[in-house]
Amino acid sequence: MINPFEIIETIEMIDKENLDIRTITMGISLKSCAGPDIETKCKKVYDKITSYAKDLVKTGEDIEQQFGIPIINKRISVTPIATLADALDEPTVDKCVKLAKTLDEAAKAVGVNFIGGFSALVHKGYTNGERVLIESIPRALAETDIVCSSVSVGSTKAGINMDAVKQMGEIVKQAAELTSDTQGFACAKLVVFCNPVEDNPFMAGAFLGDGEGECVINVGVSGPGVVKCALEKVKGQDFGVVAETIKKTAFKITRMGQLVAQKASARLGVPFGIVDLSLAPTPAVGDSVAYILEEMGLEKCGTHGTTAALALLNDAVKKGGVMASSYVGGLSGAFIPVSEDAGMIEAAKCGALSLEKLEAMTCVCSVGLDMIVIPGDTSAATISAIIADEAAIGMINTKTTAVRIIPAPGAVEGDVVEFGGLLGTGPVMPVSKYGSDEFIARGGRIPAPINSLKN
Amino acid sequence: MKAIVTVVGEDKKGIIAKVSNVLYENDVNIVDISQTIMQNMFTMIMMVEFKSANVSVQQITEKLNVIAEEMGLSIHVQREEIFTSMHRI
Numbered sequence: 001m002i003n004p005f006e007i008i009e010t011i012e013m014i015d016k017e018n019l020d021i022r023t024i025t026m027g028i029s030l031k032s033c034a035g036p037d038i039e040t041k042c043k044k045v046y047d048k049i050t051s052y053a054k055d056l057v058k059t060g061e062d063i064e065q066q067f068g069i070p071i072i073n074k075r076i077s078v079t080p081i082a083t084l085a086d087a088l089d090e091p092t093v094d095k096c097v098k099l100a101k102t103l104d105e106a107a108k109a110v111g112v113n114f115i116g117g118f119s120a121l122v123h124k125g126y127t128n129g130e131r132v133l134i135e136s137i138p139r140a141l142a143e144t145d146i147v148c149s150s151v152s153v154g155s156t157k158a159g160i161n162m163d164a165v166k167q168m169g170e171i172v173k174q175a176a177e178l179t180s181d182t183q184g185f186a187c188a189k190l191v192v193f194c195n196p197v198e199d200n201p202f203m204a205g206a207f208l209g210d211g212e213g214e215c216v217i218n219v220g221v222s223g224p225g226v227v228k229c230a231l232e233k234v235k236g237q238d239f240g241v242v243a244e245t246i247k248k249t250a251f252k253i254t255r256m257g258q259l260v261a262q263k264a265s266a267r268l269g270v271p272f273g274i275v276d277l278s279l280a281p282t283p284a285v286g287d288s289v290a291y292i293l294e295e296m297g298l299e300k301c302g303t304h305g306t307t308a309a310l311a312l313l314n315d316a317v318k319k320g321g322v323m324a325s326s327y328v329g330g331l332s333g334a335f336i337p338v339s340e341d342a343g344m345i346e347a348a349k350c351g352a353l354s355l356e357k358l359e360a361m362t363c364v365c366s367v368g369l370d371m372i373v374i375p376g377d378t379s380a381a382t383i384s385a386i387i388a389d390e391a392a393i394g395m396i397n398t399k400t401t402a403v404r405i406i407p408a409p410g411a412v413e414g415d416v417v418e419f420g421g422l423l424g425t426g427p428v429m430p431v432s433k434y435g436s437d438e439f440i441a442r443g444g445r446i447p448a449p450i451n452s453l454k455n
Numbered sequence: 456m457k458a459i460v461t462v463v464g465e466d467k468k469g470i471i472a473k474v475s476n477v478l479y480e481n482d483v484n485i486v487d488i489s490q491t492i493m494q495n496m497f498t499m500i501m502m503v504e505f506k507s508a509n510v511s512v513q514q515i516t517e518k519l520n521v522i523a524e525e526m527g528l529s530i531h532v533q534r535e536e537i538f539t540s541m542h543r544i
Contacts, residue, residue, distance in 0.1 A: 002459070002535075004489055004500045006542040011461055011531055066512045068533035252541050259540040 011068075018225035018287040019253060020070040021260050022280045023113075024060050025201035027208035027216040027273065028052050030079040030117075034087035038095045041084060042102040049076060049106035049115075052215055052270075057111040059267050063260055071260065072222070072282075072422070076107055077206035078117035086129030093136040100140035104147050116206035118149040121196070124158040124445070134167060138174035141186035148204035154194035154391035156398045159448040165391065166440050168192045169384030173407060176376070180409035183417045187406040188371065192387050194394030194401045199274050199329045205367075205402060216273035217265045218330060221257035221321075222280040223249075224341075225287045227313075231295045242296060243316045250277060250320030258325040276330025277321030278366055279313075281341035283424035289313075289334050290343025290353075301343050302353030310334060311364035331400060333366025339419060339426035340371055348427045349416075355386075355429050363393055368401035373417045373426035376409040383407060385436035388446075396449050456505045457486065457535040458512055460519070464528030466497035473522050474530070478503060481510045481518070502535070 013019040033044035053076055060074045081099055085091045100118050107115035118140055120130040137149050151168055154160035172192075176184030191205040198209020201218035208216070230249040234241050257275040265272035281289045290301035293309045314333040322328050336358065338344045347353035355372065362368040368390050374383075387403045394401030408417045408428060415428045462474055471490070478485060478501075487502040505512070516532045523530040 002538045002542065004491065004493075004498065007459055007461060007500055007538055008463075008493060008498065010538055010541055011463075015529075062513075065516065066534050067537045068531050069537060255541045256537065259536060 013223070013226045014069060017223070017229045018282070018284060019223045019256070020072050021257060022220045022222040023073040023075050023201050024056070024071060024260065024264050025075040025077055025206055025218045025220065026053050026056050026270065027077045027199070027212055027218060029208055029212065029214050030081075030084060034084055036087060036089040038088060038098060041088070042098060045084070045099065045102050046106045049078070049103070050109050053110040053112065055268060059264055062267075063263050067260070069256060069260065073113040074111070075201065075203060075206065076112050076115045077201070077208045078103070078115065080117060080119040080121060080207050082120035082127070082130040082133040085133040086127050088129065091129045091132040093132060093139065096133050096136035097139050097143060100136070100144050100147050104144035107146050112146070114146050114148055114203045116148040116150070116203050117208060118147050119151060119207040121152040122164045123152045123155040123161055123194070125161065126164070134171060137171050137190060138178050138186065141175050141189050142178035148189045148206065150191040150193055150196065150205045150207060152193045152196045153387065154395050156195055156395050156451070157448055160194070160388065160391045160395055160446040162388065162440075162446055163443045165384050165388045166443060168387055169380040169382070169440065172383050172405060173380045176407045176409055183408040183411060184376070184406045185419060188404065188419055188423050190404065192403045194391035195399060197330055197400055200331055201276050202278065202280065202331060204404060212273070213271065215270045217261060217268065217270050218273040218276065219257050219261035219264070220276040220278055220280065220330065221253050222278070223253040224279045224281050224289045224292055226253060227279065228286070228288070228292045228295050231292060239312060243312055246313060246316035247320030250317045251324045253277070254321035254324035272327070274327045274329030275325040277317060277325065277328055277332045278330065279317055279334045281335065281337065282422055283340055283342055283345070285342050288341045288343035289336055290341050290347055294343060300350065300352035301347040302357045306357060307360050307364055310336070310361050314365055331366045335367060335370060336361055336365050337371035337404070338429070339373065339424040340422060341424070345425055345427060348429055355431060359389060359393070362390060362401055363397060366400070368394070369403045369405060371404055371406070371423065371426060373406045373408050373411065373428045374431050375413055375428055376407050376411045378407045378431050379435070379437070381435065381437040381440040382431055384440045386431070388440070392446070398451070458503050458505060458532055459535055459538060460501040460503055461531045462499040462528055463496050464526065466492070467526055470497065470526060470528065471499065473526070474499070474519065477515070477518050477522065481515060482507055483510070483515060
């Protein structure tokens with residue numbers, strides 16, 4: 001029989017330390033739905049999603065009950081919708097919004113929490129459909145509930161499309177203004193990427209990439225609380241011990257994800273894609289990445305030393321998780337979404353954590369500037385410049401970076417914006433008072449970087 | 456299919472009797488049982504077999520939850536694989 005201490009350890013991880021499977025995400029290719037007529041296309045999209053994902057939620061719930069492991073979300077990711085917009089006879093904003101509404105309806109019909117993939121990849125240039133789809137994002141997000149959108153504006157191979165960066169600053173602003181009654185909630189469903197991955201199960205940036213198959217199951221694990229509790233037991237010991245402890249914990253967490261992914265894949269008769277071994281915080285106290293960093297000895301997350309602590313954490317999570325799963329992918333690392341992390345919220349409120357420090361942290365974390373609320377009067381050019389900085393970090397370091405930023409209408413520094421649920425509470429953080437307008441107005445492309453001669 | 460039943464709580468008369476009675480009534484076989492005091496708490500771990508049983512893990516969980524509530528215990532029923540996959544390579 002399995003050692004009783006191991007059984008109790010597993011149960012404590014779930015009951016007291018917030019271990020959970022964050023999401024089972026079904027990737028569904030919509031390439032077969034492309035066609036010139038919008039009505040036919042919407043019907044095909046709706047039918048395909050509701051038929052492929054009809055058992056997803058039930059299967060997730062069964063696994064949850066039989067194994068006693070909470071599965072917080074069931075989600076769907078689809079082929080970037082710009083592909084469908086391109087196939088239309090005459091792509092218009094109205095038609096793209098109709099597609100977004102179709103995704104929303106289909107996702108609600110099967111009972112999932114989110115559907116991602118209202119996306120366009122324009123890191124080198126725009127097609128006509130992509131241009132229209134991006135223009136439609138503010139309305140699409142404002143007029144739907146659970147559709148998530150992402151746009152790729154840069155990559156290590158292609159450089160940064162500064163025209164798209166400029167446009168995305170404006171799109172983020174428009175999305176915020178269209179949802180001013182919810183303090184810019186649409187922006188919480190919009191991610192601007194550099195080097196996006198094709199198999200990400202996490203929102204808002206999930207889409208099913210071009211190299212993916214017809215249908216696939218990807219699983220995202222979580223468990224910052226478990227890592228924090230494990231580190232409490234090695235207080236004061238050196239970093240070798242810290243890294244080793246995180247690795248062992250990440251291994252155990254990921255094994256759980258691997259098991260759930262295999263079970264879900266077998267029961268749904270859909271191939272298993274990857275386990276994304278990310279530490280994804282929630283606003284619940286005890287489920288915070290910031291608290292892990294503080295457990296390492298930092299007085300507050302955001303102080304000097306935070307980047308080093310996060311680098312160690314991010315790397316140890318990957319090392320521990322890689323052996324636990326047959327296929328690791330997605331974003332895999334530590335997320336630092338400010339409004340979704342109790343410790344980050346606290347650190348931002350007391351002034352320990354600034355936008356500048358967060359930018360430095362994104363060089364070593366799994367993604368980028370995430371769920372950051374900034375003053376409502378921030379200009380589109382400043383938002384574009386924030387996106388450009390973040391894309392540059394991703395491009396040069398060959399990593400995924402992203403910006404999910406909310407210029408909450410009417411909000412000023414010091415205010416607090418409530419999003420509710422997993423999206424949490426965002427303290428409004430100040431941006432630089434100096435402009436970047438002329439820089440952003442230049443347009444064009446920042447060339448791809450040289451990938452040798454690194455020093 | 457094997458599952459692990461864990462019962463944790465303050466020691467009281469009749470815990471084992473009540474839990475095993477529910478299992479017996481539902482034709483769930485107890486394969487192994489261990490009981491200990493961990494961190495001052497009564498801790499019982501049972502490995503059970505659902506082979507001939509006509510109930511699911513979910514149904515047994517619901518029935519045991521009634522006892523858990525009545526006696527102030529925490530009872531989990533989880534398929535065995537979750538523990539083996541987490542702690543064994």
